[in-house]
Every structure is written in structure tokens, then in C-alpha cells.
Amino acid sequence: MKQISLAIFLSLLLHLQINAQGSRGCNTMQNLERLKTIDPSIVDNMNAIETFTDEYRATHPFGGERAVITIPVVVHVVYNNSTQNISDAQIASQITILNNDFRKLNADRTSVPAVFSSLASDCEISFCMAQRTPAGLATNGIDRVSTATTSFIDNDRVKSSSTGGANVWDATKYLNIWVCNLGSGLLGYAQFPGGSSSTDGIVIAYTAFGNIGTAASPYNLGRTATHEVGHWLNLRHIWGDASCGSDLVTDTPTQSTSNFGCPAFPHVTCSNGPNGDMWMNYMDYTDDRCMYMFTTGQKTRAQALFATGGARVSLVSSNGCTPPAVVDPCATPSGLAAGSITSSGATLSWTAVTGATSYNIQYKLSGALSWTTTTSTTPSKVLTSLVASSTYNYQIQTVCSSSSSSVYSTSATFTTSAAVPSCGVDSYEPNNSLGTYRAISTNTNYLAYICPTGDEDWYRFTTTSAARNFRIDLTTLPLDYDLYVYSSSGTLLGSSTRSGTTSERYTRNRGTVGNYYIRVIGYSGATSPSLRYTLRATTSSSSLRTSETETDGDIIDIVDENTGFIVYPNPANDHFVVSYNSDVDAVAMVSIYNAMGGLLSHAPFSVSPGLNQVEINTNDLVNGYYFVVLQDGNSKYSTKLFISKQ
Numbered sequence: 001m002k003q004i005s006l007a008i009f010l011s012l013l014l015h016l017q018i019n020a021q022g023s024r025g026c027n028t029m030q031n032l033e034r035l036k037t038i039d040p041s042i043v044d045n046m047n048a049i050e051t052f053t054d055e056y057r058a059t060h061p062f063g064g065e066r067a068v069i070t071i072p073v074v075v076h077v078v079y080n081n082s083t084q085n086i087s088d089a090q091i092a093s094q095i096t097i098l099n100n101d102f103r104k105l106n107a108d109r110t111s112v113p114a115v116f117s118s119l120a121s122d123c124e125i126s127f128c129m130a131q132r133t134p135a136g137l138a139t140n141g142i143d144r145v146s147t148a149t150t151s152f153i154d155n156d157r158v159k160s161s162s163t164g165g166a167n168v169w170d171a172t173k174y175l176n177i178w179v180c181n182l183g184s185g186l187l188g189y190a191q192f193p194g195g196s197s198s199t200d201g202i203v204i205a206y207t208a209f210g211n212i213g214t215a216a217s218p219y220n221l222g223r224t225a226t227h228e229v230g231h232w233l234n235l236r237h238i239w240g241d242a243s244c245g246s247d248l249v250t251d252t253p254t255q256s257t258s259n260f261g262c263p264a265f266p267h268v269t270c271s272n273g274p275n276g277d278m279w280m281n282y283m284d285y286t287d288d289r290c291m292y293m294f295t296t297g298q299k300t301r302a303q304a305l306f307a308t309g310g311a312r313v314s315l316v317s318s319n320g321c322t323p324p325a326v327v328d329p330c331a332t333p334s335g336l337a338a339g340s341i342t343s344s345g346a347t348l349s350w351t352a353v354t355g356a357t358s359y360n361i362q363y364k365l366s367g368a369l370s371w372t373t374t375t376s377t378t379p380s381k382v383l384t385s386l387v388a389s390s391t392y393n394y395q396i397q398t399v400c401s402s403s404s405s406s407v408y409s410t411s412a413t414f415t416t417s418a419a420v421p422s423c424g425v426d427s428y429e430p431n432n433s434l435g436t437y438r439a440i441s442t443n444t445n446y447l448a449y450i451c452p453t454g455d456e457d458w459y460r461f462t463t464t465s466a467a468r469n470f471r472i473d474l475t476t477l478p479l480d481y482d483l484y485v486y487s488s489s490g491t492l493l494g495s496s497t498r499s500g501t502t503s504e505r506y507t508r509n510r511g512t513v514g515n516y517y518i519r520v521i522g523y524s525g526a527t528s529p530s531l532r533y534t535l536r537a538t539t540s541s542s543s544l545r546t547s548e549t550e551t552d553g554d555i556i557d558i559v560d561e562n563t564g565f566i567v568y569p570n571p572a573n574d575h576f577v578v579s580y581n582s583d584v585d586a587v588a589m590v591s592i593y594n595a596m597g598g599l600l601s602h603a604p605f606s607v608s609p610g611l612n613q614v615e616i617n618t619n620d621l622v623n624g625y626y627f628v629v630l631q632d633g634n635s636k637y638s639t640k641l642f643i644s645k646q
Contacts (some may be wrong), residue, residue: 009558020118022341038196049234049311056304062296068103068305071175072130076143076156076166077206080150082341082414083214084206086179090144090213091129097211097222098229101170101294103281108292109462111264115275115622119251120293123302127175131323133168138324139333139353143169146413151183152236156199159581173318175232176201177225178208190231193311202228221288222554230283230294233302234311238283238544244270249297253278261291302354305404330355330400332407333379338414343388346414352379353398362408363394375399388419421529423451431458434517442470444541447532448520456521459535461606465513467539470495472518474504478531480520497626497640507544547613565637571644577615578630583609586632592618592641593627600626607632618643 070570073095079085100106104122112120129141149157149164158165158178168176178201182188190206207226215222236247246254256269259279263286266276278284280292294302305312335351348361361381362371374381386392392415393409426449428622437458440446448457463470474483474496482497483504493516496504520535538544545578565580578590591602600621605614616628621643629638 006072019343025329042195046192049194049305052311053234053248053301053304054311056307056310057300060300060303060307062300066122068126069303069316069320070126070128071315072143072173072318073098073127073144073175073177074130074139074169074320076158076176076178078143078145078147078149078152078178079206080147080181082338084181084211085144085146086206086213087339088140088142088335088337090210090215091179091210093127093210094215094222094225095127099222101226101347102126104228104293106292108289112292113275113605114263116278116293118281119295121296121299123294125302126550128321130169130320132320134173136324136329138334142335144337144412147180151181152203153182153184154186154189154203155305157202159199163390168201171197171200172239172314175229175315178203179206179207187219187393188228190228191232192231192498193305198234201230204228208240216301218287218289221478222293223282223288224243226282226285229303230298234305235283235294235301237285238278238281247283249295249301251295252281257277258285260285260287262287270621274462284386304474330398330402331360331397333398333409334413336396336409338394338412339459340382341417343381343419344386345384346386346392346593347380347382348394348396349380350396350409353400353401356398357401360397360399361394362397362409363392366393366413369406373610386416391415392412420452423455423529424449424453424532428459429455432456432487434458434519437517440535440537442467442537444536446535447476448535449528449532450479450520450522451527451529453525453527455527456519458536459518459520460515461518461537461539462515463511463513463539467541468511468513468515469509469540469542469544470511471508471538471540471544471583472506473536473538474533475536476532476534477503478528478533480524481526481533482521482523484519484521486519487512488515488517490517499523499640508542565630567639567641570639571642572618573643573645574619575615575617576614576628576641576642578628579611579613580630580632580637582609584609588612590614591629591631592616593629595625595627598626 054362075091077086078089089325102125104120104124109120122614123482130139131141133139143166145161145166147164151207152158152165157163158180161167165180166178169554180203182203182205186205188202189209191200202225204225206214208219209215209222211221220289237258238247238252240246244254244256253272253275254270255272255277259267259277263277263279265272268274268277278295279286280290282291282294283298284291304310306316307313331353333350333353337349338346340347358377359379360377361374363383364371365387384394391413393411393413395411397408412495428448430436431438432455435544437460440459440461442461446459472483472485474481478501480500481504482495483506484495485493485508487493493508494506496506498504516538518535520533567578569576582588585608587604588607589604592600594600603616623643623645626641626643627638628641629636
């Protein structure tokens, strides 16, 4: 049997999911010390669970033969704004993903390499949204709580109303999932069995929950919750949180450490060839699209929790998935939500009530004394003519054929968005894609807007054999706009992405005669409804320089694609790699400049014909924008680099 130290085992009590570059990671020792201080009995509890698991494994090597275990789930949506108040549909998508992943019904299970396919296992565990509260009242399993807290971290404050969160439901009957805005770049964390019932469950960022709505790539397939529920079911990281460590499962290959992104198969470490790491396992750190499976050994560990005497056996007999008997023939509406919120309107919705013929809706500005009343025959209502940037209260009453619900529902709130100024008139729209480009003449200035949010502009120009050299200038920038240039086939040739309102420029000499495409886009969603940028495509029979005053050898912001010049990862944390193709043996120089143009460091390295790469350490750099310059002989190339550290 693989072994793991108690210290590593305890360090998994809370699980941190994401670092500054967007890769899954773990940083839990501080939280571990906090939990040990609060409840020293955790150590004994978890040791007892491990002993029980070993005994269960000895008699149930394939996870046991039992009916499928169904676990009631309550999702506490703790939101500070309407975006964080994710929809019922997004929540439902996550429950579907959990059921597919734990029952081996996920469509991408066919991607499991053939050598591991016999190990891929149906854990025989499913999940349902709770149908009754701990008090026995009907529910849809969604507990929505508005909070003044802008973001949470992995200190369990989201799990208590007294600290801005939502109180736990009875952890012996429900799996508690908190969905909120997690700060410090967190995706989520979990509590292993053996900890306090007052904090038992998992916490997931609202941007990594489900596969619709606010779910953001590369964590937009719901696998963050699958991974964290795995921890809640006593599963460890597949590499055992140590170099070539153990996850206490015999059918997962030993591997040196966590995998990120989507590795190629096989990825061999720790002499585990020829099949290498099982990086497609849900308990690794790969992207959502590269996780497909649990193993039989992992199933056995999870199933041990639900055997007689197991740490989570009480969930087997929970009635949380059984709705209570209907008592009120005209019940008060529940599940109130506000969506499609604009500066002047919103759509209210609620759970339909059996027997309802219509609904009374009351709403008012927060702080106002009187309500405005309207009606609807469906469980939704569109409100119009609202005041921008204002908070509204609303409540719903059911009307049945013979009576009405005795009271209105508990008042809920929403806030309208700020008024959005109208975009300036742009005669080039629509040109938001390569397929809807606008043709422009060369050596002519064009003025246009980037507006509304999400807008981008595409143009096409043509070079001739008499004027095959060209330069693209993007000037009079109202905000941080970026420039991209593509070939006639739509292949990206290069870009200019300086920070701030600095003008952008792309120069190409001796290019192929024909059509080229230009794309202008606001960095990080920047838009201006009233100020225009200026675009000019200059062509010439003579070679063009990147500025009117430069001399030979000055920095060229975007190089010919034949050099393959690229800096990655970008944003970077503790290092970045410069990669480019050289035609000769030479000594190249990599220099780093700050945003003001001050030289911070430079380092020479030898290059040879073909692809060359050099790794640069950034431990001495603080968060912010920099310029990376590569000098090779008389040529210089540069690009913008962003440093982002936790």
C-alpha cells in the first residue's frame, strides 16, 4: 500500500485551487495551522478514518456492492452583486456534471488512454438538489444570501452569516456547497471528513461553477467542483503532495508532482513508464477539458465513508432529496431571483407554485415608504422605467383560484446598473469579425469608435507589387487599444499591445503582395462612446521604419513571423521564456525595461540556427508592465510583458 505522512495528510484539509498564472495549485499550510489550533481533535479523527478505510479496502477491493448512494446537495450562493448571483440553470449544470463524472457518464470518458481504460470507474455516487430544508420545509436546494463582503478567502468566513456568509445546513444530511467571489486567485477549497460539522463542505468560485453563465475558461466545465467533492470524499491529490508521493491508492501511478494544462500522453515521471502519469484523473491539476476519470481504488476510498461505521454514513439515510408533503394549497413563492438587469429594467422570477392562477408583485426603491404593485400570470415579471444605479426591494404573493397566500414572500433586492452613454455613430459597423471586415484605402486616415462593450473593428487593405512594404499606425487612442495584423488566410502575423494610450504600430517589409486584415480591440474590455481612434495603413516601395526618427537597428515591435519571436507565459510569475528562430550562430542579448523605458537588466546568450529558447528569472520584478527586448546582431525585437504574482 502507498504511504503518506500525517503532516501531508493534514495539509490537505483545505484545498487552494488557482495561482496568479491561472494554474491549479495548493497553498494550505496556514489554514492547517489555524484548524489545528481551533480543533486539535482533527488529527485523531482523521487517523481513525484512515484505519477504517484500510479495513474496508481489505474486504471490499472493488468499492463494495451496494445501491447507488444519492447525496442531497444545498448550494449557498453568497453574492455581492447580480453577476455573482448565478442562475438556477448554472447551478443545475454543475449538479449534472457531478453526476456524470462520479457515475462515469461523462462524454469525454472515451478520451481515457486505452492503457488506463480498465481502471476508469463508476463511483456509484450521485447527487440531487435538496428538496427539503433541515426544518422540513420545501426548497429547491438553493440558498441565496446577499452579502456586503466583496470577496472571501479560504478562512471559512463564507460559511457563517455572522461573518458575511451563509450558515451550514446539517452536514450529516447534506453536502454543503458555497459559491461566492473568492479572492486571492482562488478557485475553491474543500474540507476532508473528520473536521468540524459547522464548516463541512466545499467552496467554489462563481467563475468556476458549472459550464454556463459566469463559468470562465479553462475552468468552465465544472471539474473544479468534481475535484473538490473528491477531497470531501477523502480522495488525495494523485501525486500525494510530495515528489513521487502517495495518494493512498494502489491503482494510480506514482508521479513526481502536479500536472497543469493538458499534457501529451504518455507523460513519464518517477520511472512510471511506459504509460506515465495519470494526468487525466480528476485529482490532478490539469485543465477542466483534460480531466476524465476516477479509478477503482479511488472509488473504494470514497465508498468506505458510507459503510456502516463510516464517517459519512448518515448521508445514506438522509431524506434531503425527498420533498415534504404539500400543506399550503396556495404557498408563498420561493426562489426569488432578478436577472437581465439594465440601467432601467430587470426581470424578476420565482419558483412556480402549484395551483397558482397569478401572482402579485410589489417593488419599490430601497428606503421608499410605498410599494408599486403589478401582476403576472407566469412566475416572472419584466420591470421597466427603473432608476439607474439604484437598489430595489421586491416581494411576491401567490393568487390561487379560491385564495391567496397569506403573506408576501420575504423581500429580496437587486440593483440597476449605471446608465450607459450612447455610442458615437460609426459608419464602418458592423465589422466585428473577419467575415464582416470593412475595406479601406491605403495612405488614408480613418476615424472610428470602439463601442459598445465587446466591440472590435476589422479592416482589410491591399498591397501591390509596386508598394509591397506596409506599416499600420493606431493613434489618438482614448484608452488602451491593441492592434493585430493577419494574412490573407486569416493567420495572425503580429500585434502591437503597448500599455495605456501609447500609439500602436506594426511594420512589415518585403511582405507578400495581396490582402491583409487589421483588428482593433480594447484591452481588457476598454471602450469609449465619445472618442475615436485613428487608423492608417501606409504602403511604400521603400522599406519602412517603425518611427520617423529611428535609425537602423532600432526596436521593431512586431517581427517577421519567420523569426517566431515569442515571450511566454504572459502574464508571468517567477520566470518567462524567450523563444525565436535564428539563421546563424551568434550572441543575442535579452533586456528588460520598465514601463518608463528604464533598463532593469540584460543578459547575453548564445544562439544557433533553428529554434532557440532562454528562461529569465523574474524574482526581482514587481507586478506591472515591462518590455522585453531581444537584440540579435543589428536587429531588435520587443514585446510587452505583464508580471502578476500572488
